[in-house]
Amino acid sequence: MSERFETKTVHIGHQPLRHAQSKTTPIYQTSVFAFNGLEEVEQYYAGEGEYLYTRNGNPNPTELADAIAKLEAAEEGVSTASGMGAIMAGLLAVLNPGDHMLASHEIYGGTYALMSKELSRMGIELECINLNEQTSLEPFIRPNTRMFFLETITNPLLRVVDMPFWIKQAKQFGLTVMVDNTFATPYLVQPFAFGADVVVHSATKYIGGHSDVTSGVLVGRKDLVSRAREIVVNYGASLSPFEAWLTARGLKTLALRMERQCDNASQVAAFLRAHPAVSTVYYPSVADTRFFTRNKQGAMVSFCLQDESKIYSFYRNLDWIPFAPSLAGVETSVSHPVTTSHRAFSEEQRQATGITMGLVRLSVGIEAAEDIIAELGKALKK
Numbered sequence: 001m002s003e004r005f006e007t008k009t010v011h012i013g014h015q016p017l018r019h020a021q022s023k024t025t026p027i028y029q030t031s032v033f034a035f036n037g038l039e040e041v042e043q044y045y046a047g048e049g050e051y052l053y054t055r056n057g058n059p060n061p062t063e064l065a066d067a068i069a070k071l072e073a074a075e076e077g078v079s080t081a082s083g084m085g086a087i088m089a090g091l092l093a094v095l096n097p098g099d100h101m102l103a104s105h106e107i108y109g110g111t112y113a114l115m116s117k118e119l120s121r122m123g124i125e126l127e128c129i130n131l132n133e134q135t136s137l138e139p140f141i142r143p144n145t146r147m148f149f150l151e152t153i154t155n156p157l158l159r160v161v162d163m164p165f166w167i168k169q170a171k172q173f174g175l176t177v178m179v180d181n182t183f184a185t186p187y188l189v190q191p192f193a194f195g196a197d198v199v200v201h202s203a204t205k206y207i208g209g210h211s212d213v214t215s216g217v218l219v220g221r222k223d224l225v226s227r228a229r230e231i232v233v234n235y236g237a238s239l240s241p242f243e244a245w246l247t248a249r250g251l252k253t254l255a256l257r258m259e260r261q262c263d264n265a266s267q268v269a270a271f272l273r274a275h276p277a278v279s280t281v282y283y284p285s286v287a288d289t290r291f292f293t294r295n296k297q298g299a300m301v302s303f304c305l306q307d308e309s310k311i312y313s314f315y316r317n318l319d320w321i322p323f324a325p326s327l328a329g330v331e332t333s334v335s336h337p338v339t340t341s342h343r344a345f346s347e348e349q350r351q352a353t354g355i356t357m358g359l360v361r362l363s364v365g366i367e368a369a370e371d372i373i374a375e376l377g378k379a380l381k382k
């Protein structure tokens with residue numbers, strides 16, 4: 001097998017011999033697997049058989065998890081019913097009541113809700129840190145600090161924190177590091193190269209890539225993934241065969257999609273920077289992404305309208321770019337953080353973070369860049 005990401009991504013999941021030589025993997029749409037007698041059941045529990053009951057394991061979710069584990073250069077993986085399922089399993093695999101964790105202060109709202117509303121009920125404490133400036137982690141470390149959580153590219157301001165710097169420090173204090181690599185994908189960066197212990201994905205986004213599936217994947221060190229897998233099974237957060245199949249099918253074109261979407265996004269960002277109706281453009285710089293494996297800066301672009309009173313008409317004026325509060329599909333789409341993901345923010349929080357009424361989040365798709373630019377230009381002009 002070639003070591004090139006583009007080739008591996010297409011071939012790495014499917015093993016034809018396991019599937020009666022079928023060229024693509026069939027969907028194992030079954031809730032349970034049949035056994036030829038009690039001896040075989042015993043063999044399963046002795047670790048010799050692979051499948052028993054789909055919540056515990058099924059070839060389709062296994063194929064997806066194995067593929068992402070290989071692309072991220074991790075030891076093992078487990079698929080989950082959503083990105084949140086993967087984050088939940090990864091956190092609970094490490095944290096116990098009385099533990100303390102550190103997280104970037106710019107994380108997905110659902111992740112923050114899980115940590116602050118649910119894990120707090122289990123006696124797990126959260127402290128958020130601004131990772132945009134390099135400082136020492138030392139003042140934040142307590143005897144019970146166990147974990148460090150960050151995202152490769154943040155949402156919605158698309159900041160790329162200095163991941164190698166932060167992981168190195170977290171490891172010095174013996175913390176388990178979990179990275180949400182949803183926005184970058186292993187096409188752009190592989191956090192294990194810098195010492196991460198667990199990487200999670202909302203595979204709903206670029207991994208699936210077609211806005212037709214909700215799924216998640218957690219990959220990492222064997223011991224952590226084994227514990228996370230038990231948690232997924234016990235909490236009922238397993239991925240269904242059909243969703244896994246759709247996600248694994250989407251994965252095959254990840255490299256093609258990412259290449260095109262990133263190239264389109266950089267052209268769109270340049271256009272927006274020069275547009276008089278736009279005050280600020282948020283798009284990672286070449287310097288920010290110096291530790292990425294490609295000279296590409298991602299496929300998301302956020303920007304602020306000069307006159308935020310025009311925000312309603314801007315969205316109305318878009319003809320074929322849909323408003324959709326998700327991202328990463330092959331179709332370009334727009335979202336509005338203040339009325340969706342960051343709805344709970346007070347006016348002070350909005351001003352302090354820059355997530356203001358005039359902020360538009362754009363997920364750039366695979367269409368012709370000229371058409372995306374023309375459509376945005378039309379809506380900005382009106």
Ligand SMILES: Cc1ncc(COP(=O)(O)O)c(C=O)c1O
Nearest residue numbers: 082083084108180182202204215
């Ligand atoms: C960075 C990030 N992580 C995790 C999630 C949660 O993923 P899911 O919606 O698949 O549960 C999201 C969802 O938007 C996200 O943007």
